[in-house]
Amino acid sequence: MGRAAEGLRKAAEDHGSRAVGVLGSGRCTNEANFLAAKLARAALGTNSLDFSGRIAWVAASSGVRELADSGSGERRLATLSDLGEADLVLLCDGDLAEQACQVAALILERVEGGPQRRFEIHNPKVSAQLYSDDFDRARLVAVSARTTRMGKVADISLQSSWGKEAVWIKGMVRAVLEIMGSGSEHPLASEVETYTGDFVKEETGIAAESLLQAARAFASASHPVIVYSSGLTRQFHGAEAAVWLSKLALLKPEAKVFVATEECNTLGACDAGVMPHALAGGALAERGLAAWDMPEKVKAMLVVGDDPIARLPDSAATRRALDKLDFLVVQDSFLTETAKLADVVLPAALFAEEDGTFTSAEGRVQRVRKASEPPDQAKPHWQIICELASAMGYKMAYSSPEEVMKEIAAASPLYAGATYDRLAPFGTMLTGDGSTLLPSTGSGPEHVEGTIPSRPREGRALGASSSPHSGSGSEEGEGRTDEGYPFLLFVDGSSYPWQGNALVENAPTLAREYEIPMKNFPGGFVEINPDDLQKLGLRRGARVKVVSRLGEMQLQVAPNPQLRPGTLLLPFFLRERAAGVVRLDASEGYPAFAPCPVRIERSA
Amino acid sequence: MQAKLLPEANLLPLLKRLMAEAEVIGPKRTEAGDVVFEPLERPEEALHHDQYVQSLFPLKDYFFPQTEPLFKVRLEKGAAPEPIYQERKRIFFGIRSCDVSGIRFADRFFLRDFEDIYYRKKRDNSLLISISCLEPGPNCFCVCCDGGPTLKQGYDVQLTPLGEGYHVEALRSRLEVRQNPTVPGRACTTSQVTPLGEDCYVEAGSPKGEEFLNAHQEFFLPASQEDEGRKQDGLAGVDQKFERSTYVAYAIRKITRREVADEWWEELAQRCFGIAGCRYVCPTCTCFHVVDLRDGKECVRQRSWDSCSFVGFTRMVSGETAREKPRDLLRRWGEHKLNFLYLLRDGRHGCVGCGRCLTTCLGRGDTWNIVSRIRELSQQE
Numbered sequence: 011m012g013r014a015a016e017g018l019r020k021a022a023e024d025h026g027s028r029a030v031g032v033l034g035s036g037r038c039t040n041e042a043n044f045l046a047a048k049l050a051r052a053a054l055g056t057n058s059l060d061f062s063g064r065i066a067w068v069a070a071s072s073g074v075r076e077l078a079d080s081g082s083g084e085r086r087l088a089t090l091s092d093l094g095e096a097d098l099v100l101l102c103d104g105d106l107a108e109q110a111c112q113v114a115a116l117i118l119e120r121v122e123g124g125p126q127r128r129f130e131i132h133n134p135k136v137s138a139q140l141y142s143d144d145f146d147r148a149r150l151v152a153v154s155a156r157t158t159r160m161g162k163v164a165d166i167s168l169q170s171s172w173g174k175e176a177v178w179i180k181g182m183v184r185a186v187l188e189i190m191g192s193g194s195e196h197p198l199a200s201e202v203e204t205y206t207g208d209f210v211k212e213e214t215g216i217a218a219e220s221l222l223q224a225a226r227a228f229a230s231a232s233h234p235v236i237v238y239s240s241g242l243t244r245q246f247h248g249a250e251a252a253v254w255l256s257k258l259a260l261l262k263p264e265a266k267v268f269v270a271t272e273e274c275n276t277l278g279a280c281d282a283g284v285m286p287h288a289l290a291g292g293a294l295a296e297r298g299l300a301a302w303d304m305p306e307k308v309k310a311m312l313v314v315g316d317d318p319i320a321r322l323p324d325s326a327a328t329r330r331a332l333d334k335l336d337f338l339v340v341q342d343s344f345l346t347e348t349a350k351l352a353d354v355v356l357p358a359a360l361f362a363e364e365d366g367t368f369t370s371a372e373g374r375v376q377r378v379r380k381a382s383e384p385p386d387q388a389k390p391h392w393q394i395i396c397e398l399a400s401a402m403g404y405k406m407a408y409s410s411p412e413e414v415m416k417e418i419a420a421a422s423p424l425y426a427g428a429t430y431d432r433l434a435p436f437g438t439m440l441t442g443d444g445s446t447l448l449p450s451t452g453s454g455p456e457h458v459e460g461t462i463p464s465r466p467r468e469g470r471a472l473g474a475s476s477s478p479h480s481g482s483g484s485e486e487g488e489g490r491t492d493e494g495y496p497f498l499l500f501v502d503g504s505s506y507p508w509q510g511n512a513l514v515e516n517a518p519t520l521a522r523e524y525e526i527p528m529k530n531f532p533g534g535f536v537e538i539n540p541d542d543l544q545k546l547g548l549r550r551g552a553r554v555k556v557v558s559r560l561g562e563m564q565l566q567v568a569p570n571p572q573l574r575p576g577t578l579l580l581p582f583f584l585r586e587r588a589a590g591v592v593r594l595d596a597s598e599g600y601p602a603f604a605p606c607p608v609r610i611e612r613s614a
Numbered sequence: 615m616q617a618k619l620l621p622e623a624n625l626l627p628l629l630k631r632l633m634a635e636a637e638v639i640g641p642k643r644t645e646a647g648d649v650v651f652e653p654l655e656r657p658e659e660a661l662h663h664d665q666y667v668q669s670l671f672p673l674k675d676y677f678f679p680q681t682e683p684l685f686k687v688r689l690e691k692g693a694a695p696e697p698i699y700q701e702r703k704r705i706f707f708g709i710r711s712c713d714v715s716g717i718r719f720a721d722r723f724f725l726r727d728f729e730d731i732y733y734r735k736k737r738d739n740s741l742l743i744s745i746s747c748l749e750p751g752p753n754c755f756c757v758c759c760d761g762g763p764t765l766k767q768g769y770d771v772q773l774t775p776l777g778e779g780y781h782v783e784a785l786r787s788r789l790e791v792r793q794n795p796t797v798p799g800r801a802c803t804t805s806q807v808t809p810l811g812e813d814c815y816v817e818a819g820s821p822k823g824e825e826f827l828n829a830h831q832e833f834f835l836p837a838s839q840e841d842e843g844r845k846q847d848g849l850a851g852v853d854q855k856f857e858r859s860t861y862v863a864y865a866i867r868k869i870t871r872r873e874v875a876d877e878w879w880e881e882l883a884q885r886c887f888g889i890a891g892c893r894y895v896c897p898t899c900t901c902f903h904v905v906d907l908r909d910g911k912e913c914v915r916q917r918s919w920d921s922c923s924f925v926g927f928t929r930m931v932s933g934e935t936a937r938e939k940p941r942d943l944l945r946r947w948g949e950h951k952l953n954f955l956y957l958l959r960d961g962r963h964g965c966v967g968c969g970r971c972l973t974t975c976l977g978r979g980d981t982w983n984i985v986s987r988i989r990e991l992s993q994q995e
Contacts, residue, residue: 111887115976118885122978162884435646518905519918522926529933 014312014354015401017337018054021310025336027055031308033301034284035315036063036273039366039378041414042391043275043282044290044421045406046314049395051289053404057298058308060286061279062321065302066240066272068600071280073252077267080260088235088266089372089439090116096266098231100224101152102175102255103270104241104504107159110270110371113237114160121150121163149231151224153178153216154241155500156572156579166224169574172500173605174214175242175251178221181210183258185225190261198257215574232264239270241504246605249598271371274361278369281422281440291422302601305331312398313340315358315391319347320510323501323594323601324472326586341394344512356398357388360513364390366411367433369440375428376437471560472585472592472603491576495607499536499556501592502603503582510583527581530568534587537570537579538610546610553613558606561590564613578608616827618834619841620773620814628833629657629707636703636741639676641666651676651709660708663775667751668968672897673706673713674720677736680894681918684732684904689911698914699732705741711762711769712754712968714744716897718768722960723900741822745814746774748852753969755858755982761966763852770823773814774845815845858969858982862952865988866963870954874988876941879948882987883940886979890921892971893947898964901927922946948984 022030032050034043043061050059077086090113093099099117106114152164153175161167170178184202192199207218228234236255242248259265271277283290286298299307302322311332319325319332325347332338332351340349341356349355363384369375384390389397392411399406408414412430419425424440432438491498506527508514514524527535533553548554551566556578565580565587573579580588585603595604620628632638639651640660649666651673685695706713717737724733746764747754756762765772815837818824827834868874893899903920906913920927923943928936937943950956951964971980 107887111889111976115887118977122885159884159887518907518916519903519920519924519926522903522929523924526926526929526935529929530935 011356011397011401014339014356015398017353018310018312018339018398019402021337022054022056025309028058028298029309030054030056031058031060031299031304031311032056033304033311033313033316033318034059034061034279034282036061036271036276036279037361038275038279038315038391039361039364039411040275040278040282040369040375040418041366041411042314042395043279043284044414044418045392045395045399045408046312047283047290048406049312049399049404051283051295053399053402053406054312057286057296058304059284059298060301060304061284061316062301062318063273063276063316064280064285064300065322065600066244067276067280069243069245069248069252069598070238070269070271072249072598073256073267074269076253076256077259080256086256086259086266087373088237088268089374090268092233092266093117093235093237093268094120096120096148096231096233096235097146098149098151098227098234100228100234100236100258101150101154101160101164102179102236102238102242102251103152103154103158103160104239104502105154105156105158105160105507106237106239106241106270109239109241109272109504109507113239113268113270113371117148117150117160117237118163120148121165122147149227151227153224155502155574155577156505156570158572166220166227168216168220168224170214170216171498171574171577171605172502173246175245176247176254177205177213178210178216179251179254179258181205181207181216181221182225182228183254183261185222186229186258186261189225189229192261198261228258228262231262234259234262234265235268236265237268237270239504240272241502243269244272244503244602246595246602247598248602249600269371274370275368277371277373278367278375281369281424282418283421289421290418291424300600302328305335309335310337311335311339313338313342313348313352314395315342317342317346317348317510317512320512323582323585323603326472326589339398341391342512343388344516346512356394357384357386358394359384359388359390363388364392364411366390366392367415367428367430367437370437373440374437375425375433375440377430377433470594470596472589472594491607495558495609497538497542497576497578497608497610499558499578499580499588499592499606499608500603501580501582501585501588505537505579506581506583509581531566533564533566534584535566535568535581536584537568537573537581539573539575539577540569540571542575543567543569548610548612555611555613556591556608557611558591558608560593560606563587563589563591567610578610616818616824617837617842618816618827619776619837620816620834622813624833625814626657628830629654629660631830631833632705632707633657636705638705638707639673640707641669641709651706654707663708663745663773664749667747667749667754668710668712668970670970670973671895672716672968672970673709674716674897674900676704676706677717677733677740678720678724678900678902678919681916682732684915684917686912686914689908689913695915697731699735701735701739703739704736705743707743709742709744710747710968711744711765712756712966713897714742714765714769715756715759715761715966716968717742719898719960719962719964719966720900741770741826743771743773743826744769746772746849748775748848750852750856751969752857753972753982754856754967755860755969756967757853757856758859758862758985759965759967760962761968764849765819767819769817769819771826772817772819774817774848776813776815776841776844776848815841858986860982860986860989862963862965862985864992865985866952866954866957868988868991869949869952874945874948874991876945878988878991879941879945880939882979882984883944885977885983886923886940886944887976888923888940888943889976890923891974891976892980893921893923894919895970895974897966897968897970898951922950944979944984947979948981951981952985 034046050056150164151166152161153168153170155172180202184205187196211218236259259267286300289295305328319329322328338352339354340352341358342349343358343360362381365380366378367375396406514520556563592606593604594601638654640654642652648670651669683698685697687695724730818827901920902917904917906915957963965981972982
């Protein structure tokens with residue numbers, strides 16, 4: 011502890027406090043995140059404060075911001091109860107069943123209907139309706155680049171293309187406007203004028219008739235809910251898509267939006283002020299470095315329960331940068347890839363070994379309770395932070411997480427009602443008047459993370475140093491294939507989402523699952539439509555060279571019938587293989603993989 | 615068979631006495647409203663029989679823990695493994711008929727062909743006092759699976775609430791599970807208690823149950839013919855209260871004859887999220903995975919629950935995985951629960967009708983759905 015405190019203090023002294031960065035985590039409690047933020051801002055004096063899971067929230071926050079700005083005066087973010095009352099669900103996801111199975115289950119329940127199972131919904135009205143005999147089922151419109159499980163049970167299933175979500179959404183806005191008869195008077199009409207059915211078909215592959223069908227379903231629904239997850243928000247142009255989904259929702263007075271967050275406490279971490287640009291409560295702060303820029307630009311870091319190597323797109327560059335740091339302190343429950351590089355590792359309790367609160371994707375603050383004692387010297391995150399701060403000469407004396415929560419409630423009006431005695435047993439919803447949605451969306455225009463239209467092109471090849479990759483990017487950024495590069499390669503994390511999760515990796519039974527994809531394809535693999543595989547004359551597992559304009563990589567091919575012909579999918583956890591092959595695009599404020607035209611060559 | 619009457623006034627004193635003798639595991643309600651079976655700290659903590667139907671988790675964790683260290687060994691030449699036994703004496707009070715049925719099913723797995731010493735020790739040190747159900751829960755279908763709501767055999771002590779007391783009966787178990795040459799013919803025992811309001815009709819169903827009734831005579835009154843009549847009256851009509859009922863035999867026939875198409879499983883598997891919740895809460899699921907955890911110079915062999923819903927479950931040394939697709943994983947489960955071959959071997963099909971899979975399943979991949987949807991096939995024939 012002494013060494014950790016001394017190292018961080020020294021780095022701040024030698025290089026200035028801005029040379030120190032702090033990462034919180036979307037998997038840590040509100041209390042731990044709040045204290046991490048306090049330690050960064052007050053004890054260390056740095057604004058470089060973030061968590062790597064926020065990368066999946068940046069795009070969503072633009073969408074949420076759009077809703078807040080509408081001034082409709084109503085809460086437009088859906089709760090799970092709203093989802094239970096929906097008569098139409100428009101789902102735009104990577105694979106919700108894999109990424110947020112509870113939400114997927116609720117949708118399934120709502121769509122398939124009938125008194126099957128007593129799902130705990132804390133709203134008597136919804137329960138009564140769900141389990142009444144004259145159950146009125148919701149319709150499901152699922153749009154995804156892969157044919158997912160939810161797509162198979164959907165009433166209308168559309169197969170889009172990665173990175174092109176904004177195109178079909180605009181097309182749908184246009185169709186909905188036409189159906190609703192608002193026609194050309196609507197302020198959005200001119201923006202979507204060119205997004206005709208044919209144009210959308212050409213760009214995304216969605217048939218004009220299917221899109222129209224979906225638009226009709228949306229237009230005729232009385233309580234539609236739009237659901238999206240990190241399958242959309244981590245994507246190329248995800249922010250634009252999220253904003254346009256909000257615009258689509260705003261066309262209907264009763265429509266709401268539900269964002270299935272990637273980590274259990276993404277919202278809570280933001281609300282606790284673990285953001286480079288805002289404090290707890292939403293007040294603006296001088297902008298510090300984001301998680302994805304931090305390792306390369308600071309000299310020392312404190313990482314609280316985060317694993318940037320596993321979670322950020324450019325793992326190789328992140329690893330390299332972390333390795334170069336003068337001093338790295340990691341507090342975690344496992345020796346993660348990040349912790350392996352640390353100068354000091356502080357063993358921390360797991361979520362089931364500490365008390366605290368999480369804020370769920372619907373904005374419900376809930377208690378998490380200690381179920382067992384942490385092993386050996388491990389301590390809860392909040393306690394470690396207190397001790398670390400005190401060792402650095404900044405006194406932090408909290409006797410319990412409850413005391414920390416009182417301070418959060420004082421700092422953030424949204425949490426004013428979230429005292430521990432009011433959280434039992436099902437937590438409490440963050441409330442606010444119409445436009446006060448969540449403080450993480452911020453209050454000023456500076457807070458819009460993904461400004462639309464996008465900023466000048468920014469980006470670089472995966473694995474390259476931080477200097478912007480300029481010039482040659484324009485063509486593959488457009489994601490156009492041609493004769494030389496007939497396939498489009500995407501990197502997406504919605505399949506195998508557990509990869510990179512230390513909790514899974516270290517549980518003996520689950521670790522077996524973890525190893526299977528790589529045991530099947532020891533050389534790493536890229537997924538391909540089986541028909542394409544046949545056309546290429548390749549067997550399952552054949553070793554190939556995937557060549558882009560930037561570079562090439564050696565992989566095995568794995569057939570996946572969920573993919574449409576002409577696309578290749580590299581799972582997110584294998585992204586290091588694509589170093590120097592694909593481009594990272596940062597034009598919306600966060601690094602996202604740009605669709606990359608490639609060709610496949612047989613390996614010698 | 616011995617039958618007694620447990621007057622309401624004697625219930626708490628009896629529990630108090632039991633708590634002095636052993637650890638008493640009883641039904642409690644958590645703050646969030648879930649029912650759990652946990653060690654009682656005060657007799658009053660135990661829920662009254664009409665305050666709960668079923669616990670969230672089955673009792674298997676007490677006999678076959680989710681993670682269980684089996685033995686440790688020092689990594690030195692000649693070091694012998696030191697087994698880690700759990701030999702605490704436990705009395706399970708207020709468990710349900712389906713819990714007893716589930717434990718009896720697991721007994722066959724752990725004690726019949728190959729006796730698992732870890733399980734045996736925990737089982738020998740337990741006494742099962744169950745309560746007949748008078749009100750089924752929303753997901754219960756034990757009535758279709760011979761798992762409840764009241765038991766004719768298999769329990770140690772069974773209570774049946776009579777309105778003014780518990781009826782306790784001790785049945786002599788006919789199933790000789792144990793094949794221990796030193797204690798020939800020793801039967802595995804279970805006690806079952808059925809609360810029917812206040813007083814209970816108490817029956818002993820095993821030597822253990824008889825022993826229990828004899829040792830605690832002061833708490834019980836002799837049961838009359840009239841009491842037994844009251845017990846029967848109270849139980850009459852319970853079968854009609856089940857919201858869910860289905861005909862299991864049809865599903866057994868279709869599955870055994872391989873007449874359920876892959877496409878059908880595929881359709882159902884789309885509603886399965888692969889979370890393994892059903893397998894973990896199933897009282898008859900007993901698959902486990904064994905790992906050696908090394909910590910410095912010491913190694914602990916640990917077994918933990920496994921689940922056939924994981925792809926790695928059937929991965930072989932050669933690298934091949936026998937069942938990879940969700941439909942095959944779900945089918946595997948359906949086969950084990952409902953194939954007639956298992957019924958021949960185990961004496962019953964692998965479902966006691968507790969409905970926990972239904973409560974837990976995020977989709978529709980539970981046993982009840984498998985059975986009732988296969989039944990729908992009959993209408994197409």
